[in-house]
Amino acid sequence: MTARLLDGQAIAAAIRQSVLPDVAAFATAVGRPPGLGIVLVGEDPASEIYVRNKVRAGTESGLWVDLQRLPSSATLEDLLVVVERLNRSDPHDGILVQSPLPAAMGRGAAQRVFDAIDPEKDVDGFHPVSVGRLVQGRAQLAPCTPSGVIEMLQRSDIPMSGARAVIVGRSEIVGKPMAMLLLQRDATVTVCHSKTRDLPALCATADILVAAIGRAGFVTPDFVRPGATVVDVGINRVTDGAIARRLFAPGSPRLADFERRGSVVVGDVHPDVVEVAGALTPVPGGVGPLTIAMLLKNTVAAAQGRQRPA
Amino acid sequence: MTARLLDGQAIAAAIRQSVLPDVAAFATAVGRPPGLGIVLVGEDPASEIYVRNKVRAGTESGLWVDLQRLPSSATLEDLLVVVERLNRSDPHDGILVQSPLPAAMGRGAAQRVFDAIDPEKDVDGFHPVSVGRLVQGRAQLAPCTPSGVIEMLQRSDIPMSGARAVIVGRSEIVGKPMAMLLLQRDATVTVCHSKTRDLPALCATADILVAAIGRAGFVTPDFVRPGATVVDVGINRVTDGAIARRLFAPGSPRLADFERRGSVVVGDVHPDVVEVAGALTPVPGGVGPLTIAMLLKNTVAAAQGRQRPA
Numbered sequence: 166m167t168a169r170l171l172d173g174q175a176i177a178a179a180i181r182q183s184v185l186p187d188v189a190a191f192a193t194a195v196g197r198p199p200g201l202g203i204v205l206v207g208e209d210p211a212s213e214i215y216v217r218n219k220v221r222a223g224t225e226s227g228l229w230v231d232l233q234r235l236p237s238s239a240t241l242e243d244l245l246v247v248v249e250r251l252n253r254s255d256p257h258d259g260i261l262v263q264s265p266l267p268a269a270m271g272r273g274a275a276q277r278v279f280d281a282i283d284p285e286k287d288v289d290g291f292h293p294v295s296v297g298r299l300v301q302g303r304a305q306l307a308p309c310t311p312s313g314v315i316e317m318l319q320r321s322d323i324p325m326s327g328a329r330a331v332i333v334g335r336s337e338i339v340g341k342p343m344a345m346l347l348l349q350r351d352a353t354v355t356v357c358h359s360k361t362r363d364l365p366a367l368c369a370t371a372d373i374l375v376a377a378i379g380r381a382g383f384v385t386p387d388f389v390r391p392g393a394t395v396v397d398v399g400i401n402r403v404t405d406g407a408i409a410r411r412l413f414a415p416g417s418p419r420l421a422d423f424e425r426r427g428s429v430v431v432g433d434v435h436p437d438v439v440e441v442a443g444a445l446t447p448v449p450g451g452v453g454p455l456t457i458a459m460l461l462k463n464t465v466a467a468a469q470g471r472q473r474p475a
Numbered sequence: 476m477t478a479r480l481l482d483g484q485a486i487a488a489a490i491r492q493s494v495l496p497d498v499a500a501f502a503t504a505v506g507r508p509p510g511l512g513i514v515l516v517g518e519d520p521a522s523e524i525y526v527r528n529k530v531r532a533g534t535e536s537g538l539w540v541d542l543q544r545l546p547s548s549a550t551l552e553d554l555l556v557v558v559e560r561l562n563r564s565d566p567h568d569g570i571l572v573q574s575p576l577p578a579a580m581g582r583g584a585a586q587r588v589f590d591a592i593d594p595e596k597d598v599d600g601f602h603p604v605s606v607g608r609l610v611q612g613r614a615q616l617a618p619c620t621p622s623g624v625i626e627m628l629q630r631s632d633i634p635m636s637g638a639r640a641v642i643v644g645r646s647e648i649v650g651k652p653m654a655m656l657l658l659q660r661d662a663t664v665t666v667c668h669s670k671t672r673d674l675p676a677l678c679a680t681a682d683i684l685v686a687a688i689g690r691a692g693f694v695t696p697d698f699v700r701p702g703a704t705v706v707d708v709g710i711n712r713v714t715d716g717a718i719a720r721r722l723f724a725p726g727s728p729r730l731a732d733f734e735r736r737g738s739v740v741v742g743d744v745h746p747d748v749v750e751v752a753g754a755l756t757p758v759p760g761g762v763g764p765l766t767i768a769m770l771l772k773n774t775v776a777a778a779q780g781r782q783r784p785a
Contacts, residue, residue, distance in 0.1 A: 276611070296610050297603030300651055301586070327670045335658055341610055344654075348645055348666055353677070355665040356658055360637045367663070 166391070168438070168445035171321050177454035180316060180462060181226055187465045188227040191472075199468035200229040201288065201460075202257040204247055206270075207237030211402075212263050219261070222457045228464055231257065241270045245281050252283040258468035259288035261460065285471055288463040291337065299342055302349050305470055306463050311343035313455030314375065314396055315350065323373065323394050323444060326351035331368050333357045333384065333433070334377035339398050343375055364388070376433035382412045384434040392443035398452050399433030412436055476701070478752035480761075481631050487764035490626060490772060491536055497775045498537040501782075509778035510539040511598065511770075512567040514557055517547030517577050521712075526573050532767045538774055539566065551580045555591050562593040568778035569598035571770065595781055598773040601647065609652055612659050615780055616773050621653035623765030624685065624706050625660065633683065633704050633754060636661035641678050643667045643694065643743070644687035649708050653685055674698070686743035692722045694744040702753035708762050709743030722746055 192198045201223050205216045216232065223230040233247055244262070251257045260282050266274050279291040287295045290308035298304045318325060330352040334340040344354045352373065357364055368374055368388040376384045377398035389395055403409050409429055413420035413436060423429040432448030439445055446452050502508045511533050515526045526542065533540040543557055554572070561567045570592050576584050589601040597605045600618035608614045628635060640662040644650040654664045662683065667674055678684055678698040686694045687708035699705055713719050719739055723730035723746060733739040742758030749755055756762050 293607030293611060294603050296607035297605065298607075300606050300610060301603060301647055327672055329672070337611055341655075341658075344666075345651075348651075348668075351668070351670040353665065353667050353671040355663065356654075357663050358658075358661070360661040361663040362637055362639070 166443075167440060168395070168442035170439075171317055171444055171446045171451060173317065173446060173451040173454040176317050176320050177313075177458035179320065180455070180458040181222065184226060184462055184465050187469070191465065191468055192227070195468075195472060197256055198227055198229045199258050199465050200231065200256040201259045201261065201464045202231045202233060202251040202254070204233045204235065204244065204251070204260070204262045206235045206239055206244060206263070207267050209265065212265070216263050219457055219460060223461055223464070226461050228461065229256065237267050237269075239267075241266075241274050241277065244270070244274075244278055248278060248281045252281075252286065258286060258471055259460075259464040260286045261289055286467055288460060288467055290342070290463070296337075296342070299345050306467060307346065307459075308338060308342045309456045309459035309463060310339050310398060310452060311346050313459040314343060314398070314452060315346050316459065317396075317446065317452070317455055318373070318394070321444065325373070328352045328372040329355070329370055330373040330375065331355045331357060331371035332375045332377065333364070333368065334375075334379075334398075336377065339375075339377040343377065347373070378433050380433055381408060381431040382433070382435040384438060386435065386437050386441045389438050389441045391441050393441075394444040395434055395438055395442040395446070396452065397432035397434040397446050397448050399431070400448060400453060401431050401433070402428055403431050404428045476750065476753075478705070478749045478755040480749075481627055481754055481756045483627065483756060483761040483764040486627050486630050487623075487768035489630065490765070490768040491532065494536060494772055494775050497779070501775065501778055502537070505778075505782060507566055508537055508539045509568050509775050510541065510566040511569045511571065511774045512541045512543060512561040512564070514543045514545065514554065514561070514570070514572045516545045516549050516554060516573070516580075519575065522573050522575070529571070529767055529770060533771055533774065536771050538771065541567065547577050547579075549577075551576075551584050551587065554580070554584075554588060558588060558591045562591075562596065568596060568781055569770075569774040570596045571599055596777055598770060598777055600652070600773070606647075606652070609655050616777060617656065617769075618648060618652045619766045619769035619773060620649050620708060620762060621656050623769040624653060624708070624762060625656050626769065627706075627756065627762070627765055628683070628704070631754065635683070638662045638682040639665070639680055640683040640685065641665045641667060641681035642685045642687065643674070643678065644685075644689075644708075646687065649685075649687040653687065657683070688743050690743055691718060691741040692743070692745040694748060696745065696747050696751045699748050699751045701751050703751075704754040705744055705748055705752040705756070706762065707742035707744040707756050707758050709741070710758060710763060711741050711743070712738055713741050714738045 220230045251260045262278050284292045284294040290306045330347045332340050332343050335358045344356050348354045365388045369390045373394045375396045381401040381403050409423040530540045561570045572588050594602045594604040600616045640657045642650050642653050645666050645668045654666050658664045675698045679700045683704045685706045691711040691713050719733040
């Protein structure tokens with residue numbers, strides 16, 4: 166048995182297609198396109214790639230995307246000044262500050278920045294008001310990665326109501342909001358983490374298993390009930406040959422890829438899980454594209470929300 | 476085997492004792508005691524009892540408790556005017572609007588009121604900012620009932636880290652915040668509800684089982700792993716003799732109580748669970764007194780927070 170691969174690229178394309186009429190209608194009604202301000206501090210290589218993809222996807226969908234860059238020497242106060250300016254700017258409907266911030270900004274800097282973003286423009290969904298409204302089942306702007314997972318499950322006809330969902334990882338960005346969103350769709354939800362006992366056996370009770378821990382290939386076939394849906398949220402760059410060889414079979418195309426480039430991107434789910442799961446999101450090409458599609462959807466929702474009378 | 480009964484009265488008394496020095500220190504430093512404004516709309520008999528207990532407990536602990544009553548004919552707008560006045564009032568450190576509100580105020584009225592309370596004074600913890608901060612592990616004011624349960628487990632030396640916790644019920648007031656608080660204490664947390672399949676078997680995997688569904692005697696012994704800790708959050712008034720006789724053995728003191736008064740207060744946990752569980756919170760006298768103790772604690776925390784420079 167080999168898992169059905171859930172094609173994140175195709176689903177993301179469908180979501181992006183679905184926002185086009187809303188973008189056009191907004192532009193006609195308001196006289197400008199929905200606007201997204203992205204703030205990038207420093208030159209973290211992974212962040213550069215993520216931001217480039219966000220700018221391109223937004224622009225292709227007809228949004229106005231305004232990338233504001235700050236040097237890696239910028240202080241937290243510099244960054245908060247930029248956020249405040251975007252809060253007050255009318256054409257910026259959404260604001261996204263790319264994580265991670267430079268370590269020099271200090272612990273807790275990211276949350277201080279998220280706290281400063283106008284909740285109406287909080288397209289990442291990390292402001293406490295956004296988090297609270299999500300828990301209360303009335304989110305206007307839900308975090309992009311978990312809401313992308315929900316869209317993917319829905320569009321792939323994977324039933325959530327009554328399903329046993331197990332989430333490995335309890336981050337603010339994925340694990341906790343994922344739990345809330347699955348609960349709202351009537352799944353029975355368990356959240357696991359590093360202190361969980363008998364983790365493989367517990368995971369193997371899941372109809373829907375979400376891996377969001379940031380450890381390459383951590384979820385092995387013994388974690389997976391045959392036929393279960395496995396959602397792989399991890400994006401880990403492996404540069405250690407020993408790890409690559411543990412993950413990929415000799416002679417496999419992914420191992421050849423690693424040998425050629427010296428690195429490979431791997432999810433939290435071990436490649437062998439494809440032989441046990443019923444459905445699986447690949448990495449790359451699974452959850453990743455959905456995160457960007459949901460960012461565009463959130464930007465349009467924020468733009469529409471700001472035009473509505475309070 | 477008979478469960479150890481977790482004595483909510485005694486633990487609540489200890490918590491209330493522990494706030495006395497803080498109350499005194501605040502009064503000395505600020506020149507007035509911490510103040511709690513309670514708003515009661517209408518004359519719901521259960522609400523009258525709850526509010527009377529809150530006023531008494533607060534006053535006994537040295538707080539200034541200001542009970543503001545509105546007639547049951549009051550509109551939502553009337554109520555919002557009172558909340559706004561308490562928001563602006565300096566000596567009111569905490570604000571509590573007793574639920575339920577009159578049905579005539581319309582669906583969603585309670586959340587509109589909670590949204591209007593200054594988050595700094597939100598001693599019930601129902602404002603979206605409070606909920607968001609709770610999820611983010613930086614709550615200043617957490618909902619009283621679930622945080623009371625945490626205090627009870629802690630003070631009863633029931634280990635939470637690594638424990639399997641199963642919560643039956645997903646309300647905003649208990650189920651969801653209970654999940655977040657247990658997760659922060661490193662439990663592995665599952666939230667169940669009406670759509671959960673195989674509920675008894677799933678509950679029977681729990682080291683800590685929390686029942687918060689509002690159905691008298693719903694959790695029967697087959698839900699409980701021998702030796703597990705069972706927390707009963709339900710407060711249900713039973714007036715039907717058939718139900719009372721299903722719950723209580725012939726000749727038992729509780730059934731005699733029912734026959735004499737025509738009603739009896741029962742939790743969500745069936746009385747027979749006492750023979751399976753390792754520890755159990757009784758109803759009445761378990762979680763209930765803790766809710767009030769945590770309200771006092773939250774009021775003092777709110778008062779202290781408002782004096783701190785921002």
